Structures are given as C-alpha cells and as structure tokens.
Amino acid sequence: MRILRFFITRIFLKRWILVLGMVLLLFLANYLSFTAARSIISTFQGNEQIETLNQEGTFIANLDPDSKTEDETINVEKTRKLYAYLDKKYTYALQVHGFVTSLENEHEMEVTFSYINEEAYKLNQLGLSQGNHLTFNYHLNQDQIPVLVGAGLAGTYPIGSTIEIKDPVTQQVVNLDVQGVLEKNTYRSNFYAPNSKNYYNFAMILPVNEEFVQSAGLDLHVNGLMDIALLDSTDEEARNFKKQIQENLGMEFNLFTQQENVKYFEDYYVYSLKIICTITLLLLIVIICLATWNTLKSIRLMIKDFTINLAVGLSYSKLRAIFYGYFGLLISINLALLFAITAFNRYGFWLRKENMLATYGIFGLISMDWLALLIVLFIDLMIGFTIVELTIKKIKRIPISVGVLN
Amino acid sequence: MTSIIKLEMEKKTFKKKGFSILQDFELEVEPGERLSIIGESGVGKTSLLNIMGLLDTHYQGNYKLFDSSVKDLSQNKLAEWRNRKIGFVLQESALIHSLTIEENIKLPLLYANFEKDPAAQDHFKRIITRIGIESILKKKPLECSGGQRSRAVFARAVIMNPQIILADEPTASLDSKNKEIIINLLFDMNKEFNTTIITVTHDLDVANRHERIITLERNE
Numbered sequence: 295m296r297i298l299r300f301f302i303t304r305i306f307l308k309r310w311i312l313v314l315g316m317v318l319l320l321f322l323a324n325y326l327s328f329t330a331a332r333s334i335i336s337t338f339q340g341n342e343q344i345e346t347l348n349q350e351g352t353f354i355a356n357l358d359p360d361s362k363t364e365d366e367t368i369n370v371e372k373t374r375k376l377y378a379y380l381d382k383k384y385t386y387a388l389q390v391h392g393f394v395t396s397l398e399n400e401h402e403m404e405v406t407f408s409y410i411n412e413e414a415y416k417l418n419q420l421g422l423s424q425g426n427h428l429t430f431n432y433h434l435n436q437d438q439i440p441v442l443v444g445a446g447l448a449g450t451y452p453i454g455s456t457i458e459i460k461d462p463v464t465q466q467v468v469n470l471d472v473q474g475v476l477e478k479n480t481y482r483s484n485f486y487a488p489n490s491k492n493y494y495n496f497a498m499i500l501p502v503n504e505e506f507v508q509s510a511g512l513d514l515h516v517n518g519l520m521d522i523a524l525l526d527s528t529d530e531e532a533r534n535f536k537k538q539i540q541e542n543l544g545m546e547f548n549l550f551t552q553q554e555n556v557k558y559f560e561d562y563y564v565y566s567l568k569i570i571c572t573i574t575l576l577l578l579i580v581i582i583c584l585a586t587w588n589t590l591k592s593i594r595l596m597i598k599d600f601t602i603n604l605a606v607g608l609s610y611s612k613l614r615a616i617f618y619g620y621f622g623l624l625i626s627i628n629l630a631l632l633f634a635i636t637a638f639n640r641y642g643f644w645l646r647k648e649n650m651l652a653t654y655g656i657f658g659l660i661s662m663d664w665l666a667l668l669i670v671l672f673i674d675l676m677i678g679f680t681i682v683e684l685t686i687k688k689i690k691r692i693p694i695s696v697g698v699l700n
Numbered sequence: 701m702t703s704i705i706k707l708e709m710e711k712k713t714f715k716k717k718g719f720s721i722l723q724d725f726e727l728e729v730e731p732g733e734r735l736s737i738i739g740e741s742g743v744g745k746t747s748l749l750n751i752m753g754l755l756d757t758h759y760q761g762n763y764k765l766f767d768s769s770v771k772d773l774s775q776n777k778l779a780e781w782r783n784r785k786i787g788f789v790l791q792e793s794a795l796i797h798s799l800t801i802e803e804n805i806k807l808p809l810l811y812a813n814f815e816k817d818p819a820a821q822d823h824f825k826r827i828i829t830r831i832g833i834e835s836i837l838k839k840k841p842l843e844c845s846g847g848q849r850s851r852a853v854f855a856r857a858v859i860m861n862p863q864i865i866l867a868d869e870p871t872a873s874l875d876s877k878n879k880e881i882i883i884n885l886l887f888d889m890n891k892e893f894n895t896t897i898i899t900v901t902h903d904l905d906v907a908n909r910h911e912r913i914i915t916l917e918r919n920e
Binding site: 296297300304305308598599602603604605606607608609610611612693694695696697699 | 746747749750753755756758775776778779780782783784788790791793794795796798799803807808810811812813815856866868
C-alpha cells in the first residue's frame with residue numbers, strides 16, 4: 295500500500311496530464327458501456343412485458359401513421375357504441391395510464407390514475423407487496439371501487455383506507471377502497487419503445503368493467519384504443535374491428551397479429567440492440583487502444599524512473615501489483631463518478647416531483663442501474679487487465695540497464 | 701577465500717543489433733576486493749555491470765553470486781538481492797527528478813519495508829552527515845549541483861549497507877574535487893565494512909586506485 299501510494303503520488307501524478315487522459319478515456323468507456331447496458335436491460339424488460347401479448351389470436355391495435363389522429367366528428371356517443379360493440383363481440387385487454395390527478399400524499403407528488411380491465415390485469419400480473427388483487431365486479435355508483443396504490447402512496451393510503459375523489463375520466467365522485475399495494479418500482483413499458491417505461495410508485499390502479507367504460511369520457515375511450523389488444527380472435531374478427539373503428543370514428547388502425555408483432559419486435563428492436571452493441575464495442579476498442587497507447591507513452595516517459603526503482607529493489611510482480619492498484623483506483627473513481635451522475639439523475643426525479651419516473655432505491659437507483667454498473671465494472675476489469683498485462687509485457691521487453699541512467 | 705562473484709560468461713547476444721559481447725569470459729571476485737573494469741566504448745562494460753547487478757539475466761553462461769546460481773533465483777529474489785546486497789553508484793543524473801533528495805535516498809528503504817524502522821533512520825542520518833548533504837535533503841535534484849547529486853546517488857547506494865557496490869562511471873562529469881570525494885567515499889565503505897567495490901570507468905586515474913584492473917577487449 296505504501297509503495298502504491300508512493301507511485302501514485304510521487305511518480306504517476308507528477309505526469310498528471312497522462313493520468314487525467316486515462317481518467318477521461320476510462321470515463322468515456324464507462325459512460326458508454328453504462329448507457330448501452332442500461333438501454334439493453336431496459337429493452338429486455340420491456341420485451342418481457344410485451345411478450346405476454348405475443349400469443350396466438352392476439353391483435354394489438356396501433357394507430358396507422360397516415361391516419362388523422364382526431365376527427366372532429368368523434369364524440370363520446372360514437373366511442374361508447376364502439377366499446378359496446380367490443381364488449382359484445384370480443385375479449386380485449388384495455389389499459390390506459392397517465393391521468394394525472396392532485397391527490398394529497400406525504401411526498402407531495404401528483405398521482406397518476408391508471409385504468410385497467412380484467413383481461414389486461416390478468417396479462418400484466420402486477421406484483422403486490424401487501425393486500426389483495428383487484429376485483430372487477432363492482433357497480434360504479436353503488437359500490438366502493440377497489441384500487442391498488444403504488445408504493446409511494448402506501449404511507450398516506452394504507453390498505454383499507456378510502457378516498458373520495460372526482461374521477462378524471464368519468465367526472466363522477468367515486469369512493470376508492472385501497473385493496474393492495476404494488477411492489478416498489480412496478481413499471482409499465484411502452485409497447486413501441488420497450489426501453490421507455492413509466493413507474494407506478496405514485497400511481498393508482500383502477501379496475502375497469504363494462505359499466506365503467508360506458509360511463510367514461512372520450513379521453514379514456516380514444517387513448518384506450520391506441521394500445522387495445524384483442525384476445526382469442528381471428529384475422530376476420532380483427533378486420534371487422536378495424537372496419538368498425540373506421541366507420542365509427544374515421545380513424546385508420548392497424549391490428550398486428552402475433553407473428554407480425556414478433557417479427558416487428560425482432561426486426562426493429564433486436565436490430566437496434568445489435569446496432570447499439572456494435573457501436574459500443576467499436577468505441578470501446580478505440581478507447582482501449584487509446585488508453586493502452588496513453589499508458590505505453592507514459593512508460594516511455596517514465597522508463598528512467600522505473601529503471602531506478604528496479605535497480606533499488608522493485609520487482610516486476612510488485613510493479614504489476616502497483617499497476618493493478620493504480621487501475622483499481624482509476625476504476626473506482628470512475629464508478630463513483632458514474633454512480634454520482636446516475637444518483638443525481640434518479641434523485642432529480644424526486645426533487646422535480648416527476649411522479650412517473652421517481653423510483654425507490656439508494657438515491658433512486660434501481661436494479662437495472664446496479665446491473666449496468668456491474669457490467670461496467672466487469673468491462674473495466676477487462677480493460678484494466680488488458681492494459682496492465684500489455685504494459686508489464688512492454689516493460690519486460692525493455693532491457694533494464696544502468697546505461698539508460700547515464 | 702570463497703569468491704563472492706563467480707561468472708563464467710559464454711556470451712551476451714543482442715539479437716536485434718545482431719552481435720555478441722563478453723564471449724568466453726570468466727571473472728571471480730572475492731569479498732572486500734576493489735576491482736576496476738576498463739575498456740573502450742561498446743565493449744560491454746555496462747552490460748557486465750547489468751549482469752553482475754542482477755538487472756539482466758538474458759545471457760549464456762553461469763553466474764554464481766553468494767554461492768547461488770542466479771538463473772535459479774526467482775524475479776522476486778533477484779529484486780530482494782538488488783535491494784539488500786547490491787548498491788549501484790551511478791552518474792549524478794540517476795535520480796528521480798520528481799522526488800526530493802531525501803526521498804531518492806530512502807527509495808531502497810521503501811522496498812525493504814524499513815522506511816519507518818528507527819535503526820534505518822539512524823543509519824540514514826549517519827550517512828547523510830558523513831556525506832555532508834544534510835542541507836539539500838528537501839531539495840529536488842535539479843535544484844542541486846552535480847557534486848551534490850553524485851553524493852545523493854552514493855547515499856542511496858549504501859543506505860542498505862550492501863555487500864557489493866557496482867559503480868558505473870561514478871566520477872564522469874565531476875570536477876576533480878567532487879571526483880575525489882566520491883572515490884574516497886567508495887573506498888571508505890570498502891575499508892569499514894569490507895564492501896566489495898566494482899567500478900566501471902574510463903578514467904585510468906580512478907582505475908589505478910583499485911586493487912585489480914580488468915581490461916575488456918572487443919571480440920574479433
């Protein structure tokens with residue numbers, strides 16, 4: 295340790311520009327690997343969620359890019375009629391997230407209402423930390439509506455508590471009864487951008503039944519159609535539904551089959567993941583080459599110092615240990631820096647009261663962050679190993695001679 | 701008396717440069733002996749010093765140091781012997797410029813883990829007092845004169861009280877006064893501690909003050 299300290303403070307840091315260069319190169323490699331790793335993990339998580347919809351007979355609705363998004367003639371009567379048709383003829387999964395509501399809570403966050411029907415609920419399999427799962431057989435104006443709350447609301451609204459509130463989609467005063475608490479950091483991935491997700495820590499999950507849908511307004515109806523999934527259906531049924539939407543609302547929807555969905559996800563996301571991995575790998579190779587060059591350049595500049603040290607008792611094994619210690623320190627500094635940036639970013643969501651992004655963990659860091667940091671650590675160890683072994687090989691190739699000191 | 705150094709060189713080859721030196725050369729050195737090695741440039745004087753100082757083990761031949769075959773010693777053992785048994789007295793430029801004179805002198809103590817050892821500290825004080833460099837300990841090498849730097853290099857070589865001192869042109873670039881100081885310091889070590897002194901030099905005046913002179917000649 296004393297020898298390592300001596301080398302770092304008295305030999306390496308005396309050429310601080312080379313040390314700084316190495317820190318910057320390592321940081322670049324770390325940040326790149328971290329971003330790529332997190333994006334891949336997040337996409338993988340998103341794909342896992344979407345995978346539940348990739349079943350035979352499932353058709354996911356998707357607004358055609360060429361369709362006009364809103365027709366002036368659309369009204370709630372038309373959408374109710376469409377949903378009545380859906381209820382009569384189809385089994386479908388409906389989930390609409392993002393109705394932000396002001397609801398008092400200890401964290402002073404806004405609360406997002408998320409509406410889900412029974413089929414979507416079965417597919418999503420939301421994990422609970424406490425309480426019971428949702429039931430869907432209530433009567434809107436008579437019964438309390440059983441709800442699930444996100445982990446961030448459990449303190450203010452524990453199981454058994456009731457909330458009277460004007461529901462944002464029905465515009466009716468409803469009584470909500472807290473049935474269960476979602477696991478921390480429960481999320482929902484965007485179907486069409488699996489690496490993007492909303493967290494349910496400040497969400498309230500409301501069960502939607504036929505009666506509720508019919509009482510809801512245009513927002514829930516139209517937004518619901520954007521991601522609606524027909525289950526146990528045939529091609530003909532899907533085509534009929536598409537036709538119904540067009541006739542009723544004048545909007546053009548695509549209903550992708552399971553095969554089309556799988557192909558789309560594989561083509562688009564696997565391809566984009568491959569691109570991310572390739573670019574990251576290429577940049578990593580360039581960075582490693584630069585870092586190695588930087589180290590070898592340092593060795594050339596410090597050869598006299600190394601020779602003196604070797605002449606007075608430094609061994610190659612000690613020198614190897616010194617280099618590993620030195621790179622260990624650089625890696626630790628970079629990982630700490632990466633942790634600080636991530637923590638700043640995650641904790642910033644809490645400070646800025648971004649309720650759909652606030653997460654639980656040390657400074658808000660979640661499992662994907664830790665996993666990405668672990669991957670970065672592994673990559674750093676590989677980089678460190680490569681550079682140290684190349685450096686020692688290089689030093690050993692240089693004949694140590696008192697001649698270089700004269 | 702048993703030889704402290706027993707070297708039977710077959711040759712030292714520089715593959716890249718495509719030539720060999722020190723061919724069929726034998727050397728035995730006894731404890732406490734003062735030996736000088738002379739010869740024209742490129743004949744292999746410094747290479748011989750590197751081999752005897754355990755810095756170079758890539759040669760053909762046998763080298764026994766303290767009755768142990770050097771080729772059988774591990775890299776760690778070689779480093780330990782360089783640290784404890786051998787001292788290198790080099791030219792005044794052989795100091796690390798980023799370190800103070802004190803740090804340069806104490807470098808071998810760091811590798812021996814004697815940095816905080818009270819006996820080593822006392823020894824350090826005795827040496828610097830004797831050499832007369834107390835006033836420059838906190839200075840960097842480039843802030844000192846050539847003579848002061850030479851004395852610092854000498855102090856570093858003897859800080860571990862080695863059994864062998866290998867000196868490579870120790871008086872080159874020194875004026876006559878400083879040359880005398882360094883030679884006297886070397887010979888004082890020899891007298892007091894029976895330290896073996898092996899000096900490579902171009903200076904015949906310096907060489908003549910040793911007990912034995914070896915002249916290396918170029919291979920035909």
